[in-house]
Amino acid sequence: MVDLLYADGGKLNWALLSPLIITLWAWAVIALEHIFPYDKGQKLFRKGWFTDFFWYTIVQSYVLSLVINAFILWADEQVGRPRWVSDWPLWQQAILFLLVHDFYIYWFHRAQHKFPILWRTHEAHHSVKDVDWLAGSRSHPIEIMINQTIEFMPIILLASPEMALIKGTIDAVWGMWIHCNINVRSGPLQYVINGPEMHRWHHSVEYVGDGMNYGTKFAFWDYLFGTAYRPDKKPPGYGLSEPFPDGYFQQIAYAFRRFDGSKPPSAEQRTTS
Ligand SMILES: [Zn+2]
Ligand SMILES: [Zn+2]
Numbered sequence: 001m002v003d004l005l006y007a008d009g010g011k012l013n014w015a016l017l018s019p020l021i022i023t024l025w026a027w028a029v030i031a032l033e034h035i036f037p038y039d040k041g042q043k044l045f046r047k048g049w050f051t052d053f054f055w056y057t058i059v060q061s062y063v064l065s066l067v068i069n070a071f072i073l074w075a076d077e078q079v080g081r082p083r084w085v086s087d088w089p090l091w092q093q094a095i096l097f098l099l100v101h102d103f104y105i106y107w108f109h110r111a112q113h114k115f116p117i118l119w120r121t122h123e124a125h126h127s128v129k130d131v132d133w134l135a136g137s138r139s140h141p142i143e144i145m146i147n148q149t150i151e152f153m154p155i156i157l158l159a160s161p162e163m164a165l166i167k168g169t170i171d172a173v174w175g176m177w178i179h180c181n182i183n184v185r186s187g188p189l190q191y192v193i194n195g196p197e198m199h200r201w202h203h204s205v206e207y208v209g210d211g212m213n214y215g216t217k218f219a220f221w222d223y224l225f226g227t228a229y230r231p232d233k234k235p236p237g238y239g240l241s242e243p244f245p246d247g248y249f250q251q252i253a254y255a256f257r258r259f260d261g262s263k264p265p266s267a268e269q270r271t272t273s
Pocket of ligand 1: 122
């Protein structure tokens with residue numbers, strides 16, 4: 001088994017390691033949610049579980065990875081593959097792409113909460129009422145196509161070949177972490193590393209100011225740009241205040257309904273608390 005984790009040349013075999021890490025991490029987070037729940041009474045097989053697990057996590061991820069890969073490989077043929085940072089150590093490449101992408105995603109995410117047309121690509125993600133390890137998987141395919149093309153194009157063109165799988169593994173692990181229903185207390189680390197203490201508030205039905213906690217991997221963007229919110233209380237509930245359809249295909253189609261002048265919650269549901 002250990003030998004299998006190494007490909008030719010003694011390098012780690014990320015094609016095998018990646019699903020192994022993601023699966024073990026999922027089981028660990030599920031167990032910790034059960035032992036140390038933040039919101040008590042949330043069920044493992046909560047409403048929307050099948051939609052999020054089967055349709056978003058398995059089917060959509062697979063189909064979109066084919067589409068995004070094909071597009072990036074087409075771009076690769078146009079520009080060649082300069083691989084500018086491929087001779088850096090892997091951990092330095094990982095930090096570079098984590099930082100650059102997270103800076104981009106902070107601002108794109110903030111724009112999604114501000115502009116009605118972009119909110120259409122993001123409201124599915126906010127429709128989960130029981131935020132847990134699986135909740136992060138619910139993302140509209142348009143949102144995924146925009147974000148993952150921008151994320152993986154520079155990685156595939158500029159970095160070592162295994163970096164796309166390494167970054168994809170970090171994304172999956174982190175996505176489960178920031179949404180998990182675990183009663184985490186990370187102390188001063190919370191100013192640097194984003195986690196459930198801040199991201200569960202991002203999913204709250206209660207909005208504060210221009211919205212809060214837009215960071216994904218790092219928390220310092222929110223402190224730098226004035227959107228950090230970590231009160232000493234729990235969110236009153238999660239999800240959207242308006243009705244949202246159940247079912248994968250209904251949720252995808254809902255983004256294309258006629259515009260009725262409604263605004264994203266950051267513009268509409270301000271509270272003064
Ligand atoms: Zn959001
Ligand atoms: Zn989220």
